[in-house]
Amino acid sequence: MTSSKFGASFVMILLVLLCHLGVQADNPRTDAPLSSYEIVMSWPQLDFKFTSTEERQEMINSSEFIPKNNIITGIKIKRKRIFLVVPRWREGIPSTLVYVNYDSNSTISSNPIQQETNSALLIPYPSWEAQQVGNCSAFQYVQSIETDPFNRLWIIDTGFQFATPTVPKCPPKLVIMNLVDDKILLSYTFPPEVVSPKRNLLSELVVACPDISTSDDCWAYVTDSLGEKLIIFNLRNNQSWAVRHSSMKANSSADDITILGNTYSFHTNINGLALSPLDKGFDTLYYCSFSSYNVYSVPTKILKMAGSSGYFHQLMDSDVSLIGYKFSQSDGLAMASNGLLFYGILSSNAVSYWNTSDRILSPNSEVLLVQNDIDLQWPGAFCFDEAGYIYATTNRLQRSLTNSYDINDINFRIVRMYIGTKSYQHSASEILTTDNSVVLETDGNGNIKSGNNSNSSQSATLFNTYSVSKIIIVSLVCTQLYY
Numbered sequence: 001m002t003s004s005k006f007g008a009s010f011v012m013i014l015l016v017l018l019c020h021l022g023v024q025a026d027n028p029r030t031d032a033p034l035s036s037y038e039i040v041m042s043w044p045q046l047d048f049k050f051t052s053t054e055e056r057q058e059m060i061n062s063s064e065f066i067p068k069n070n071i072i073t074g075i076k077i078k079r080k081r082i083f084l085v086v087p088r089w090r091e092g093i094p095s096t097l098v099y100v101n102y103d104s105n106s107t108i109s110s111n112p113i114q115q116e117t118n119s120a121l122l123i124p125y126p127s128w129e130a131q132q133v134g135n136c137s138a139f140q141y142v143q144s145i146e147t148d149p150f151n152r153l154w155i156i157d158t159g160f161q162f163a164t165p166t167v168p169k170c171p172p173k174l175v176i177m178n179l180v181d182d183k184i185l186l187s188y189t190f191p192p193e194v195v196s197p198k199r200n201l202l203s204e205l206v207v208a209c210p211d212i213s214t215s216d217d218c219w220a221y222v223t224d225s226l227g228e229k230l231i232i233f234n235l236r237n238n239q240s241w242a243v244r245h246s247s248m249k250a251n252s253s254a255d256d257i258t259i260l261g262n263t264y265s266f267h268t269n270i271n272g273l274a275l276s277p278l279d280k281g282f283d284t285l286y287y288c289s290f291s292s293y294n295v296y297s298v299p300t301k302i303l304k305m306a307g308s309s310g311y312f313h314q315l316m317d318s319d320v321s322l323i324g325y326k327f328s329q330s331d332g333l334a335m336a337s338n339g340l341l342f343y344g345i346l347s348s349n350a351v352s353y354w355n356t357s358d359r360i361l362s363p364n365s366e367v368l369l370v371q372n373d374i375d376l377q378w379p380g381a382f383c384f385d386e387a388g389y390i391y392a393t394t395n396r397l398q399r400s401l402t403n404s405y406d407i408n409d410i411n412f413r414i415v416r417m418y419i420g421t422k423s424y425q426h427s428a429s430e431i432l433t434t435d436n437s438v439v440l441e442t443d444g445n446g447n448i449k450s451g452n453n454s455n456s457s458q459s460a461t462l463f464n465t466y467s468v469s470k471i472i473i474v475s476l477v478c479t480q481l482y483y
Helices: 003-024 053-061 112-116 300-309 397-401 465-482
Strands: 038-043 075-078 081-085 097-101 142-147 152-157 173-178 183-189 202-208 219-224 229-234 239-244 256-259 262-265 270-275 284-289 294-299 312-314 321-325 333-335 340-345 350-355 366-371 379-384 389-394 412-418
Touching (some): 075 389, 081 142, 152 202, 202 270, 219 270, 229 300, 239 300, 262 397, 284 300, 300 312, 340 379, 366 412
Antiparallel strands (some): 038 412, 075 081, 142 152, 219 229, 229 239, 256 262, 270 284, 284 294, 333 340, 340 350, 350 366, 379 389
């Protein structure tokens, strides 16, 4: 091999390594205190509102209820209730969709001891009968939920339990509930050409209703992690189809995640999902694989048109945009009405946000909002209320993988932060007072604007300038290699 060929090969190898490792090279800044958060509810171990203590003990004896196997993931708030998802990843999950009564305008105790003992019993939604395993008219395994402006709850049911292969599988479905009377408005079974009834993980859901004068002009977008694809559902026509692209696959270089010194391995495809807000016409869908640092986007008009070609459509590279890179793997994404995209920084036990009006997601435009190694382990799912708060569930999911939950410790929490705005389904004109908002206002280049309030100024940008320069260079190189 000539020296010139060797040099070219060496440079190529180096560039590939940089693409895999460059975004992890530097640590978050810790030279400024972070914004505050409140603990709304917390549990050492989850428990349910059974009809009697005898029924609870019977379900424990029959392994229908195995307390250590129950964790919370998804969260939504509507009509003075917090709705929570308890995924049936393992046996012993008596109810996969639950709620607790809650008034977001109530005062949260400033006493940490009182906060840490607020372990509400989980109430099956809409009933215990709706949670029966093996009954295809009931919920089998709920993974994601969303509300809409018409007091409806959209529910994705994969149709089976991963841990119980002997239980007959039910078809995957989308259910829409009326939250006024808790009755089913729609139960839509996905065609097998769109979602496999034998192998799927319908993990995240967002809903767009662009015309608030009519309740049937709505679209749902759902990630199928096992299928490496995105599902589109049109309510008016009662139809669904799927799209795929190579960007929806996991990146093996991001399989490992280190949390508090311990490394855990995942290989999970497309997962996080967010829509640009109502004022933007829900025109852009953002997504990322769990095992990836990259965030991509695709115009929703392309996704809507894809249905004209049948059940399945392969997106072209020109349809998809690489938005940029996050500091760490994240789970769920959440878009606010003012275009701020929130997500967890799992390796740092933190929550960050990015202003989507910035041209590219980079360490310079990624803002660290809150961080705590105890309370914020695995901030995986988010939601907004009507009073200006964003909420997150934290569940120490990494401990579930190793069966290392300590039931004498608090393992599951719901935390909230005041941001003075609502979810992507609302107009930014509905923004509430921002006097106590914990977010920092940025300009179009990701720079923090001057004159932020004193509470907001406690936040810190996630990376330093040196890491920004390096990551931008690596981003450009990786983009060329990707395409």
